[in-house]
Amino acid sequence: MSVALQYHRSAGRYFAARAVSGTRAGGRLAGALAGNLAPLRLVEQTEPTPFSESWSRIEPVLSGICGSDLGLLTGRSSPYLGPLTSMPFVLGHEVVGHTLDELPGLPRGSRVVIDPVLRCAARGLPACPACLTGHTSRCDHVTTGRLAAGLQTGFCADTGGGWSRRLLAHASQLHAVPDQLPDEVAVLLEPLACAVHAARRVLIAPGASVLVVGAGTVGLLTLLALRKLTSAGEIHVIAKHRHQADRAHELGATQVISTDGATRALRRSTGALLVEPELGQSYLLGGMDLAFECTGGSAGMNTALRSLQAGGTVIASGIPAEGVDLTPLWYRELHLIGAYASAVGEEPEEGDFPEAIRLARSAPLDGYVDTKYSLEQWRNALDHAAAAGRLGTIKVVFAPGAG
Amino acid sequence: MGRPGFVLDVDERTPPLLLHEGEGFRLERLPLGSQVIYPPESLPAIVDLEGAIRRALLHPHGSDPLPELLQRDMRLTIVFDDLSLPLPPMRTPDVRQRVIEQVLEMAAAAGVDDVELIAANSLHRRMTPAELKRTVGERVFRAFHPDHLCNHDAENPSDLAHLGTTAHGEDVEINRRAAESDLIVYVNITLTAMNGGSKSVAVGLASYASLRHHHNVHTLRHSRSFNDPPHSAMHQSYDRMADVIGGHVPVFTIETTLNNEPFPASLRFLTRREWEWNLTDQASYLAVKRSNELVTGKLRHRVWQATEAPYGVTGVHAGVPSQVHPHTLAAVHRQQLTEVQGQADVAIFGLPYICPYNVNSIMNPILVMSLGLGYFFNLYRGRPIVRQGGVAIFYHPMPNEFHPVHHPSYIDFYELLAETTDPVMLETKYEKQFATDPWYIHLYRTSYAYHGVHPFYMWYWGAHAMQHLHDVIFVGGDRSTTARLGFRAASTLADALELARETVGRDPQISYLHAPPMVLADVR
Numbered sequence: 024m025s026v027a028l029q030y031h032r033s034a035g036r037y038f039a040a041r042a043v044s045g046t047r048a049g050g051r052l053a054g055a056l057a058g059n060l061a062p063l064r065l066v067e068q069t070e071p072t073p074f075s076e077s078w079s080r081i082e083p084v085l086s087g088i089c090g091s092d093l094g095l096l097t098g099r100s101s102p103y104l105g106p107l108t109s110m111p112f113v114l115g116h117e118v119v120g121h122t123l124d125e126l127p128g129l130p131r132g133s134r135v136v137i138d139p140v141l142r143c144a145a146r147g148l149p150a151c152p153a154c155l156t157g158h159t160s161r162c163d164h165v166t167t168g169r170l171a172a173g174l175q176t177g178f179c180a181d182t183g184g185g186w187s188r189r190l191l192a193h194a195s196q197l198h199a200v201p202d203q204l205p206d207e208v209a210v211l212l213e214p215l216a217c218a219v220h221a222a223r224r225v226l227i228a229p230g231a232s233v234l235v236v237g238a239g240t241v242g243l244l245t246l247l248a249l250r251k252l253t254s255a256g257e258i259h260v261i262a263k264h265r266h267q268a269d270r271a272h273e274l275g276a277t278q279v280i281s282t283d284g285a286t287r288a289l290r291r292s293t294g295a296l297l298v299e300p301e302l303g304q305s306y307l308l309g310g311m312d313l314a315f316e317c318t319g320g321s322a323g324m325n326t327a328l329r330s331l332q333a334g335g336t337v338i339a340s341g342i343p344a345e346g347v348d349l350t351p352l353w354y355r356e357l358h359l360i361g362a363y364a365s366a367v368g369e370e371p372e373e374g375d376f377p378e379a380i381r382l383a384r385s386a387p388l389d390g391y392v393d394t395k396y397s398l399e400q401w402r403n404a405l406d407h408a409a410a411a412g413r414l415g416t417i418k419v420v421f422a423p424g425a426g
Numbered sequence: 427m428g429r430p431g432f433v434l435d436v437d438e439r440t441p442p443l444l445l446h447e448g449e450g451f452r453l454e455r456l457p458l459g460s461q462v463i464y465p466p467e468s469l470p471a472i473v474d475l476e477g478a479i480r481r482a483l484l485h486p487h488g489s490d491p492l493p494e495l496l497q498r499d500m501r502l503t504i505v506f507d508d509l510s511l512p513l514p515p516m517r518t519p520d521v522r523q524r525v526i527e528q529v530l531e532m533a534a535a536a537g538v539d540d541v542e543l544i545a546a547n548s549l550h551r552r553m554t555p556a557e558l559k560r561t562v563g564e565r566v567f568r569a570f571h572p573d574h575l576c577n578h579d580a581e582n583p584s585d586l587a588h589l590g591t592t593a594h595g596e597d598v599e600i601n602r603r604a605a606e607s608d609l610i611v612y613v614n615i616t617l618t619a620m621n622g623g624s625k626s627v628a629v630g631l632a633s634y635a636s637l638r639h640h641h642n643v644h645t646l647r648h649s650r651s652f653n654d655p656p657h658s659a660m661h662q663s664y665d666r667m668a669d670v671i672g673g674h675v676p677v678f679t680i681e682t683t684l685n686n687e688p689f690p691a692s693l694r695f696l697t698r699r700e701w702e703w704n705l706t707d708q709a710s711y712l713a714v715k716r717s718n719e720l721v722t723g724k725l726r727h728r729v730w731q732a733t734e735a736p737y738g739v740t741g742v743h744a745g746v747p748s749q750v751h752p753h754t755l756a757a758v759h760r761q762q763l764t765e766v767q768g769q770a771d772v773a774i775f776g777l778p779y780i781c782p783y784n785v786n787s788i789m790n791p792i793l794v795m796s797l798g799l800g801y802f803f804n805l806y807r808g809r810p811i812v813r814q815g816g817v818a819i820f821y822h823p824m825p826n827e828f829h830p831v832h833h834p835s836y837i838d839f840y841e842l843l844a845e846t847t848d849p850v851m852l853e854t855k856y857e858k859q860f861a862t863d864p865w866y867i868h869l870y871r872t873s874y875a876y877h878g879v880h881p882f883y884m885w886y887w888g889a890h891a892m893q894h895l896h897d898v899i900f901v902g903g904d905r906s907t908t909a910r911l912g913f914r915a916a917s918t919l920a921d922a923l924e925l926a927r928e929t930v931g932r933d934p935q936i937s938y939l940h941a942p943p944m945v946l947a948d949v950r
Binding site: 284287288290291294295296297 | 834837838841859863864865868
């Protein structure tokens, strides 16, 4: 038997979490809400069996809690994603663990990270046009094939997820972790691959000015990817907390600005004009060339849209939230680009995961994971993750083998 | 004739002394042996002011009478000090109105048609129509505004004329209309010894290109003090520029001086010596203090900003600026100079609610700094009131408040202070960026904003004091704001002196500059 944190269908709990987290007090108590109202439960389940020789059981060592997980648990995720999941499922898509079965080219016991996208290859389907060209995160077949619907591991009833002691992964999803990377860094490889993907989603001209909105895991790793993989000029980062600002400086931010007065600070740096409408947020005429929105919040997206010069580009790295005023998109003729998960690319070494592994070898990522929880401590873990920034933590993880 | 200024030695009989602290005040008992520097009592005002103005215009220093300088077909530009003078704004009719009306009457008599009036606001915010009207009076305002009565625009290249450079290579660029006039008539109020003289035209009508030569850290650190023109590098630069201006356009200046009556009768106790307070003064103090504490912050601010000073005019001198100004300075000294023997280890200053840059506005933390370490610290002639390496204690709550329309660049400048408070570093790294920022320029020209570079000048204003003092403490200051500015906060005077002890020891010599009303310490 295996222990897992299972997300199950419960309209009552879903709407209760959504209603309460929508309030100001509820927003601050997101962690407590996730633990007490969310349709999540600790269950014992039978050991999963690989579907074929291309699948392996994985024993997670560490499994991260992502912002998208918290969004789901507090009822803030878009219903758009509902059909792309299958109930009940076990959460957890940022996983470092060991294989428990032999795979071609990957001996049993290998330390691996999982590319969570459940694309055509995992589903036993011929490659769709997106998968064929290496854009695997755009796979059209995430609801079909041999697996139940699920855009990723961690949202699919058949594969299980990282918040458990066992899950299944297809050989095409696995990347061996170099020995030199500790588990605490390896568990960051999935979000780092997403950051690499985001940085590659748009052509960044040498010297271009970039704004990174948010300095949580996604924001910081995006900053890392931008500095290492592009010739961007000034990179300004909006950070809410002091420890985030310190890390952003460490990763090469030109300027770290607080959320209060961010638009003014950007105005000062760019020499743009500041416009203050009678109602609503101020904005710039002139401003940055690009903005990476890494919070998934409407405030972050509004700030990004209002900080760009005409013709600029916003890359949505966080899951976009409701309540965004798109008037700047229209008036300033901005480009809005989505960046979801990671892609394998057309050549094996071109993929976002291999690049993330290369970056992680030299990046100063020590200390990003400073607290680990057993699955039994899941309420504390979610509480901590929801308040991570305030508590000085970047990434909260489960250590499923503990406890 | 009022009594001269003097220095009081605090002893057992000395009552608690009045100290300003922003939009409030308190009575404070100073340590025994402290010295208190009082200004001379208010001088009597000129009774026949109209007559005095006329006499000054008809019998100027170093010039023909004004009527003889006025000719039909000439271009006449009348320039006047902006709303930064006097403080608080004087009860109407403002003396500038009285002077301008007489100048205009003489111009009309001479048949001069081409007359323009310009407020010498330099890089200050534009005056609103209501503020202009209050300064020049209803009649002049109606006749000239808006086409022939305006603010100086230091950021419109077509409105500026570069007149050359001084022997020190300083650019002299001033208002084009004034530069191309046949005569500039400058109407001034000299509230402190730093005002008037060469400063009027050379600063009031200048552009950033010109101002940067004297409004900088180096010059301010060598202006000791900037209220003592012969020892002020800043004023020496003004003089050089005035010489260049004088080579292009004649300037006829009318300088006026005021007595020490900055507060209306209801606040008269603020200007009286505490041991001479009568029952009315004591009752007024209690009533005003209590009601001041009871009302909301907004109302308190409105009431203080609405205060009008019943200033009386003590002198009117007209003619060639270089010959007029010595008479003006002498009048200022008669009203404000108090002789002080020796420097103190600790100087105490109570900062009032107003400075030149928050008229009808908010005294933000940068302005508090410039009022304290700039204006008040520099109220000396000879040597600073406090010795090198001493401590200055200021009273001000220093709230973290900014006027979003008037002081947009101040809001951004305040953020820079998190990085450094070193004036040289700020000047080197950021001054040009702020000075040339198109948004600040836009707001300066079209809204009512101080120029982007203005907060830098305010910071430089305190550069001499920052170099001179070992420690700066704000009693009652907001801790976080005070710390951002690089200073310390204390809850009480006792706490402040305890903090100062590590610098000046257990038994320091303390001097309290009892102002306002204005006092200029002549430190021997």
